[in-house]
Amino acid sequence: MDHPIGLQIRGGTKVYPGTRALKSVDFDLRMGAVNVLVGENGAGKSTMMKVIAGVERLTEGTVLMDGHEVQFNSTDDAARHGIGIVFQELNLFPxxxxxxxxxxxxxxxxxxxxxxxxxxxxxxxxxxxxxxHDIDPDTPVGTLRVGQQQIxxxxxxxxxxxxxxxxxEPTSALSxxxxxxxxxxxxDLKRDGVGIVYISHRLEELIRIGDYITVLRDGAITGARSMEGVDVPWIVRNMIGEASKDFAKxxxxxxxxxxFRAEDICLPRxxxxxxVDHVSLSLRAGEILGVYGLMGAGRTEFLECVMGRHDHAxxxxFVEGTPLREKDVAGRIxxxxxxxxxxxxxxxxxxxxAIRENMTLSSLGDFTRIFHMDLAAERSRVADFVKRLVVKIASMENPVSSLSGGNQQKVVIGKALMTKPKILLMDEPSRGIDIGAKA
Ligand SMILES: Nc1ncnc2c1ncn2[C@@H]1O[C@H](COP(=O)(O)OP(=O)(O)OP(=O)(O)O)[C@@H](O)[C@H]1O
Ligand SMILES: [Mg+2]
Known part of the structure; x- marks a missing residue:
């Protein structure tokens, strides 16, 4: 079947202060097809899509529709040309x-x-x-869970x-x-001739749904072809290069x-x-306990109870056999x-x-001297976590909002690890994180 090209980028380069997010990319978007886009955290996927959707402008290069150069100055502008986008980060008014x-x-x-x-x-x-879905149109969005907000x-x-x-990444919080x-x-949309771009870190999902695949690495396109015959090793090779990385052993x-033990936890709705309906569980040191359930089953709420976010729970x-009497989040940390x-x-x-300030937000006490903050100690601890978690940053003083989605998630993980927890609660922790980093 023939899929006409509906939009092209030619020689697209995007420079942010300290980062070349796109390096002279050529991209073809095919209509009536699913064009999947894959690459490690910070490879430039969202940047390329923001250019198409009118959020960002190319530093060099052109965007073409039907052979004519177009310039979008806003998402409304792009929408007038028939382009819609679901951003990686939720953008709703709570x-x-x-x-x-x-x-x-x-x-x-x-x-x-x-x-x-x-x-x-x-x-x-x-x-x-x-x-x-039976989400009521009159529900305030702020009361919905992340997955429902994605819907x-x-x-x-x-x-x-x-x-x-x-x-x-429309499915990062979906079951x-x-x-x-x-x-x-x-x-259905494909059948109507809509051209779809689909970004995900779930490689099997990409292979199943995609008609065409484009792989980005460090701002450059390392592979682009029809999905026929593509397998996971091909994708991984193009994503991370020949040098194989160590995955979790x-x-x-x-x-x-x-x-840790929870006894008969209830949270009124x-x-x-x-x-949360009479939940009890016990956890041993060194053990990973999986909590599973459908959207709305109470997983997130249970973890929030453990963290002290619901005072009517x-x-x-019990922590190490002693009752947990601390009521608030700080006490539980x-x-x-x-x-x-x-x-x-x-x-x-x-x-x-800044990235630094976000990472140490929950462990500030570690860096507080009598009258001041020990900035040097704070910086070196942050640098250590940035390295361990392979966070792609230009500087730790940049705002966290300048990071790619997956790298923001790594900052959240670093922030939790920095408190040296005995019990680590993770609610969908790998949202938007690439396979190399899951290790
Ligand atoms: N507003 C910004 N200011 C400065 N740098 C930015 C900005 N937005 C993105 N970057 C940088 O550009 C690079 C590409 O980011 P991008 O968001 O496109 O990555 P991505 O491929 O979508 O990654 P992820 O899988 O983590 O979502 C990253 O190094 C990021 O830090
Ligand atoms: Mg992204």
Whole structure:
């Protein structure tokens, strides 16, 4: 089947202060097909898509549609050319409802005057039906979990009827069943001739869904072809080069004594029922305990209870056999508990602060001298974690918002590890992290 090229980048270079994020890339986006994009954290995937979506401008090079050069100065500008994007980081307004978020800046109006809320609600319901979700249009987005917010972002992009749809890691917080639903929607869009760009770190997912694949490494394209015959080793080779990296090795070690216990934890849900329903578990030193459940099953809420974020939770926790009496988060960190939260943008990081400041936020006490902060000690500890976690940064003084999605996640992980936890709670910790770093 023939897939016409709907958009091209030629000689695309993007320079940020201290970083060449794209190095003279040539990219073809094919219509009626899924164009997958893969590469390590910081390789330039999101940057290339932001150029297409009108968020960033190329430093050098051109974007062409139907053979003509185009320049987008904003996402609205790109939208007028039929380009829609679901960003890697969630971009919704927490205080507004699902319907309001979906139609923001494109409100449906009655006689061009006031907002037609019932029309927006009905359209939202239809979108949710298409995505096989029963999220109420009137729910404030801030009360939804990350996975549900991802569904709202996808619904919002579908509502724009884009001819080119960019999905930057749309499934990082979705369950297997929800991924299947999204794939069915993508198949429908393809049939309608929509050109889709799909970014993910789940390689099997890419091979299954993709028609074409482009691999980026350090801002340069190292491979671009039809998906036919592509396998995981081919992708990995192009992603990281011939030099093979060490992946996680399983080492056997004996478990220690019980280090943590939860007894009969309950968390009432607003509006009745229990979000966490009589959960008990026991954890030994050196043990990894997996917590599984569908979206909304209470996994995140349970971890939040352990961390001391819900003061109306019932039940009892024990650390090394002694009851955990500390009620607040700071007290629980002091007892050796750390959480890598699911929602890095809102719970994990302060976007305006530097990478260094974010990493040490939970362990500031370690660097406080009587009247001042020991900056040298703080810097060297941060440098150590940056190296261990292979965080790609230009300088630790840059704002954390200048990092790629996966590298922001590594900062969240570093921040938790820096408190030297005895019990580490991880809620979807590998969201957006590439295979090399999962080790
Ligand atoms: N606003 C910015 N200011 C400075 N540097 C930036 C900015 N945005 C991105 N970068 C840098 O550009 C490079 C490419 O980032 P990009 O977000 O495109 O990576 P990515 O391939 O999407 O990675 P990930 O898989 O982690 O999402 C990174 O080194 C990043 O730190
Ligand atoms: Mg990215």
């Amino acid at each position: 205080n507004m409802t699902v319907a309001e978020n979906i139609f923001i800046t494109r409100e449906k109006t009655r006689f061009g005057v006031d907002i037609d809320r019932s029309a927006q609600r009905a359209a939202t319901r239809a979108l949710m039906q298409r995505l096989e 709202v972002e996808i619904a919002k992009s579908l509502s724009q009827n884009a001819r080119i749809l960019i999905l930057d 297997a069943a929800e991924v299947e639903i999204l794939f069915r929607v993508i198949a 399983t080492e056997h070690h004996p478990y220690g004594p019980e280090i 607003i509006g009745g029922g229990l979000a 019932r039940g009892q926790f 002091a007892r050796g508990i750390a959480l890598i939260p699911e929602d890095r943008k809102n719970d994990g990081l302060v976007q305006m602060l």
